[in-house]
Amino acid sequence: MSEKLWIFDTTLRDGEQVPGCQLDTREKIVVAKALEALGVDILEAGFPVSSPGDFNSVVEISKAVEDPIICALSRAVEKDIEVAAEALKYAKKSRIHTGIGVSGYHIEHKFRSTPDAVLEKAVKAVKFARNLVGEVEFYAEDAGRADPEFLAKIVEAVIKAGATVINIPDTTGYCLPEQYGNIIRFLKENVSNIDKAILSTHCHNDLGLATANSLSGVLNGARQVEVTMNGIGERAGNTSLEEVVMAIKSHKEVPVYTGINTKKIYETSRIISKLMNMPIQPNKAIVGRNAFAHSSGIHQDGVLKNRENYEIIDPKDVGVEESSIVLTARSGRAALKHHLKLLGFEFDKEKLDEIYADFLTLADSKRDIGRKDLLSLLGEHLENAPFIEMKEVFYEGSEGAGGHAKVVLAIGEEEKRSESDGNGPVDAVIKSIKKLIPQQVILDEFLIQAITKGSDDVCKVHMRLMHNERPYHGFGSETDIVLASAKAFIDALNKLPVK
Ligand code: KIV
Ligand code: ZN
Numbered sequence: 001m002s003e004k005l006w007i008f009d010t011t012l013r014d015g016e017q018v019p020g021c022q023l024d025t026r027e028k029i030v031v032a033k034a035l036e037a038l039g040v041d042i043l044e045a046g047f048p049v050s051s052p053g054d055f056n057s058v059v060e061i062s063k064a065v066e067d068p069i070i071c072a073l074s075r076a077v078e079k080d081i082e083v084a085a086e087a088l089k090y091a092k093k094s095r096i097h098t099g100i101g102v103s104g105y106h107i108e109h110k111f112r113s114t115p116d117a118v119l120e121k122a123v124k125a126v127k128f129a130r131n132l133v134g135e136v137e138f139y140a141e142d143a144g145r146a147d148p149e150f151l152a153k154i155v156e157a158v159i160k161a162g163a164t165v166i167n168i169p170d171t172t173g174y175c176l177p178e179q180y181g182n183i184i185r186f187l188k189e190n191v192s193n194i195d196k197a198i199l200s201t202h203c204h205n206d207l208g209l210a211t212a213n214s215l216s217g218v219l220n221g222a223r224q225v226e227v228t229m230n231g232i233g234e235r236a237g238n239t240s241l242e243e244v245v246m247a248i249k250s251h252k253e254v255p256v257y258t259g260i261n262t263k264k265i266y267e268t269s270r271i272i273s274k275l276m277n278m279p280i281q282p283n284k285a286i287v288g289r290n291a292f293a294h295s296s297g298i299h300q301d302g303v304l305k306n307r308e309n310y311e312i313i314d315p316k317d318v319g320v321e322e323s324s325i326v327l328t329a330r331s332g333r334a335a336l337k338h339h340l341k342l343l344g345f346e347f348d349k350e351k352l353d354e355i356y357a358d359f360l361t362l363a364d365s366k367r368d369i370g371r372k373d374l375l376s377l378l379g380e381h382l383e384n385a386p387f388i389e390m391k392e393v394f395y396e397g398s399e400g401a402g403g404h405a406k407v408v409l410a411i412g413e414e415e416k417r418s419e420s421d422g423n424g425p426v427d428a429v430i431k432s433i434k435k436l437i438p439q440q441v442i443l444d445e446f447l448i449q450a451i452t453k454g455s456d457d458v459c460k461v462h463m464r465l466m467h468n469e470r471p472y473h474g475f476g477s478e479t480d481i482v483l484a485s486a487k488a489f490i491d492a493l494n495k496l497p498v499k
Helices: 011-015 025-038 052-064 078-087 104-110 115-130 148-161 177-190 210-219 241-250 262-275 297-305 333-342 349-365 371-383 425-435 481-493
Strands: 006-009 042-046 069-075 094-101 135-141 165-170 198-203 224-227 388-398 402-411 414-422 442-450 459-467 470-478
Touching (some): 006 198, 011 025, 011 042, 025 042, 025 052, 042 052, 052 069, 094 115, 094 165, 115 148, 135 148, 165 177, 165 210, 177 210, 198 210, 210 241, 224 241, 333 371, 371 470, 402 481, 425 481, 459 481
Parallel strands (some): 006 224, 094 135, 165 198, 198 224
Antiparallel strands (some): 402 414, 459 470
16 A cells, blocks of 8 residues: 655755855745645755754744644754754744764764764754654764664664654765665664654765665655755755656555645746756756757657657646647657647648758758747748739828728739728738738737848838637738738738638
């Protein structure tokens, strides 16, 4: 049966330690509320003794947040623990996270102490904290490099002293997944009172193994994971929340579930990246800009046939609207066809091949092809054989003061003429053209852009027409704005489905 995996978020503590990521209290509250909406179970709000600002943030977050347990970090020092408890006094549910280094490095070279003295200090700290708040979590710092026998001994002692959650940090990100999993299993099998506590993973990413190590911990019995959004944290970062949560959701064989509302992952990730001024690498798993973008022709073709050919996660599950098919020189016809269809155009194979050849030439000279590039490319193609051709345009008047226009169009084999008044010459020309076509169209967007400056300025007009709820784009360039507009309108009309 699937068991609950507690999500302990330390974005505001381990994550916020990153240089340049510091937030003020107001910003921390925004992040805390976003994490609450995401569904984290425990929110590590800060290290209150470290500064008055951090103390105040823990106080304010405790007041602002309802659902998660609010946790405050401390060293195994009475003063730290007292200050942490004070900062947590408004929390609906509170936890002190206290601990000490347990590896040979820390005991000998950091504390210049002995294992027995460290154990005694740990037990004293837990007992002290236990009297001040509802829940105590103990961290065995640098457990990844500690002697497993000593680790088991200290874990047993702090559980006896009242700790109900035991954090096993791979502080330096040293372990391999199998090694880290073995530590968790060893504790499960060798600590007599382990059933009275939850084991927690806390992995750093120095070797890029934080997510793998956390999952290995879970597979070996850990039931809490300590994570940060976007994987931010000391040095190479912490385990990223979104990776662990989505790995668990994607693999039903991992016997745990989380309370995370995965549809909020993308939004939360962006809020945090923006506030912390910490860009997300484009290829970051789950939340990177390219996480659901397909650029090679073979993959694009596969995704367009069936998303699951190349995607293991439905982008909607993490709050991303849809996968993207990026147009580059590596794209194939399927991707081009897909984008043209989105713009309202469908072509037979021969025409598509022709457009594709031009597309490749353009794509070789440009890194990314956007919607605008595609429309200009199309404009050229469709202009070659216009169904409607502008033969003559006469107009008078000025914008806003009214106008009158007469137009002559060649529509197929026929020549047709009409005239109309309008609130200006452009309006009058468009009304005249509309009289000659059978389709109902709405002019939805009208953009004018000057291409060259000087006495012979060229102006470029882009128009978007709506017909049967689909957009059709047209372009026209001329030295005269009314003529450019007439051309753009006719260009768009030539893209309407032929009746
Ligand atoms: O990495 C670590 O060991 C820590 C502890 C303070 C929990 O962040
Ligand atoms: Zn850490």
